[in-house]
Amino acid sequence: MTAGSLPLTDQFERGLAAPICLTWELTYACNLSCAHCLSSSGRRDPRELTTAECQAVIAELQRMQVFYVNIGGGEPTVRPDFWALVDYATGHDVGVKFSTNGVKITPGIARRLAGRDYVDVQVSLDGATPEVNDAVRGRGSYEVALRAMRNLADAGFAGFKISVVMTRHNIGQLEEFKAIADRFGAQLRITRLRPAGRGAGVWDELHPTAGQQRELYDWLVAHGTDVLSGYGGALPGLGMCGAGRVVCLIDPVGDVYACPFAIHPSFLAGNVRDPGGFAEVWQHSELFCGLRRPQAGGACESCAAFGSCRGGCMAAKFFTGLPLDGPDPECVKGHGERALAAAAPAPRPSPDHSHRTAPHRTAPHRAAPRGPVPLTLSRRPPVSACNANPLAGFVPQ
Amino acid sequence: MACAASTEPAARFDLDAPWRLDAQVRVRPEAFGALLYHFGTRQLSFLKSPALAEVVRSLAAHPSARAACTAAGVPAVDLMRYARALQTLAASQMIRRRDTA
Numbered sequence: 440m441t442a443g444s445l446p447l448t449d450q451f452e453r454g455l456a457a458p459i460c461l462t463w464e465l466t467y468a469c470n471l472s473c474a475h476c477l478s479s480s481g482r483r484d485p486r487e488l489t490t491a492e493c494q495a496v497i498a499e500l501q502r503m504q505v506f507y508v509n510i511g512g513g514e515p516t517v518r519p520d521f522w523a524l525v526d527y528a529t530g531h532d533v534g535v536k537f538s539t540n541g542v543k544i545t546p547g548i549a550r551r552l553a554g555r556d557y558v559d560v561q562v563s564l565d566g567a568t569p570e571v572n573d574a575v576r577g578r579g580s581y582e583v584a585l586r587a588m589r590n591l592a593d594a595g596f597a598g599f600k601i602s603v604v605m606t607r608h609n610i611g612q613l614e615e616f617k618a619i620a621d622r623f624g625a626q627l628r629i630t631r632l633r634p635a636g637r638g639a640g641v642w643d644e645l646h647p648t649a650g651q652q653r654e655l656y657d658w659l660v661a662h663g664t665d666v667l668s669g670y671g672g673a674l675p676g677l678g679m680c681g682a683g684r685v686v687c688l689i690d691p692v693g694d695v696y697a698c699p700f701a702i703h704p705s706f707l708a709g710n711v712r713d714p715g716g717f718a719e720v721w722q723h724s725e726l727f728c729g730l731r732r733p734q735a736g737g738a739c740e741s742c743a744a745f746g747s748c749r750g751g752c753m754a755a756k757f758f759t760g761l762p763l764d765g766p767d768p769e770c771v772k773g774h775g776e777r778a779l780a781a782a783a784p785a786p787r788p789s790p791d792h793s794h795r796t797a798p799h800r801t802a803p804h805r806a807a808p809r810g811p812v813p814l815t816l817s818r819r820p821p822v823s824a825c826n827a828n829p830l831a832g833f834v835p836q
Numbered sequence: 837m838a839c840a841a842s843t844e845p846a847a848r849f850d851l852d853a854p855w856r857l858d859a860q861v862r863v864r865p866e867a868f869g870a871l872l873y874h875f876g877t878r879q880l881s882f883l884k885s886p887a888l889a890e891v892v893r894s895l896a897a898h899p900s901a902r903a904a905c906t907a908a909g910v911p912a913v914d915l916m917r918y919a920r921a922l923q924t925l926a927a928s929q930m931i932r933r934r935d936t937a
Contacts, residue, residue: 447882450868453867456867534875
C-alpha cells in the first residue's frame, strides 16, 4: 500500500510537514478575566516575544508554508504592535484569523480591517444577553462585544465570526445567538467548553448536561449549514485529535504546545527561541514524534463510534484526570461519566497569568485500489483542535 | 466540501487545453502528495497522490493537461481518473485555463 492510498485520517495521524491549524497566542495580557479562559490569561508575561521575534516566527511560517494562523491570547489587540504584526503576516503569505473580545475594534480599526484581504475576525460572546454573557466574561463585556460587531458591520466587514463557547447557561439561547449573527451579517461559530486553564475550575458547573448536548445536536442538525461548529467533523471519520500532528499552539513566550487546550508541561514540545526554531520543534521534538506514532484506542476501540470520534479530546481527558486512552469526559455513550466517577485527581493547569485581583475560581478540582484519484476539498481543515468531540458520528435513535 | 472527484464528469474537463494553477494558490509538498491552499477562497485541497501533485505543479510548463499527465508518468488507462480530479480542482478555482481570462 502506498502512502497515498491511506485514508486522510491515517495520513494526518502520522503528522504533516507543517501544521494546518496553528494557534498563536500573542500575549497573556487581557482586559477581561473570563471564568473559563483556556490560557489563564490576565497579566502580560515579561518574557513575551518581542516584535522582532514575532516577525522571525512569521518568516519561518512562510518558509514552512503555514498558510494561516489563528491568533488569540489573552487579548491580542492590546499589544501595541498587533496591527503591524497582522500586516507583516499577511504580507508574508500567512493569513490571519484573530479572536478578540472587541475592546480595540473602533470604527477606524473596523474600516481598516474591512479593507484587508486574508484577515478574518472572530468576536467572542458567551451569552446572547448581558446577564448570561457577563456572568462568565465580566461586567460590560457584552456591550463591548456588541459595539465591536456593530463597528465591523458598519464598516462593511461581511462574514466575520461570532464565537460562542457552549455552556449550561447559554445552550438555550442558540436561536438568539443566530439572530445576533444574522443582524450583523456575521457567521455563528460554536465551540466546546474545555476543562483547560481557568476552565478546569468551572468545568463542573458550566459544562452542558447530557440532555443539553442532545438539544445542541438537534439544533445543529437543523441549522448545520449556517453555523461553524467544532462539534461535528467536517467529514465523516475525521473527528480525530490533531494535537501535534496537524495542530499546535505557540504561546506568548514562544513555548510550543500540542494544542490550544493543553497548556501544561506534559504537552510542552519546545520553544521557538530554541536552536532550529519552530520548524525544529514541529518536525523533531520528542513529544510530537511520539504523538505521531500509532496510538492505542484502549477501551474505546471496541465502540461503534470509534471510527469518527477516535476517543475525543486529549486535553479534556487529561484535565479531568481520565486516562488518555479511554473515553472523553463528555462521551455521548455515557462512558465518560462513569469514568469520571473513578477518575484520578485532575492535574492543575499551568502556567497561570490570571489577574491577581480576579475572582478566585480555581478551587473545585475533582478529587477523584482503483477508484477516483484521491482528492479531498474542504473550506477549512477537516481536522482541527476543535473537532475532537464526543458527538462526532452520534445519531440519536 | 466533499470527495467530489468521483462524481464530477470527466468529460467536462478538457485534457487538451492549456492549464495553470491559480495565481492565489500555493502548493505544499506532503508525504502523501500535496496540500493546496487558495488565498482567495480560503479553501484547502488534499492531493493524496504524488503523481497528481506533480501534474498540478507542472501544468503551466506543458501545452496541455494531457502532456502534464504523460510527463508525470500517469498511465493512459488512468487518464480519465486524473481528468475527474482536475475537473474538481477547476470547479473550485484551484486551476484555470491559460487560454481564457
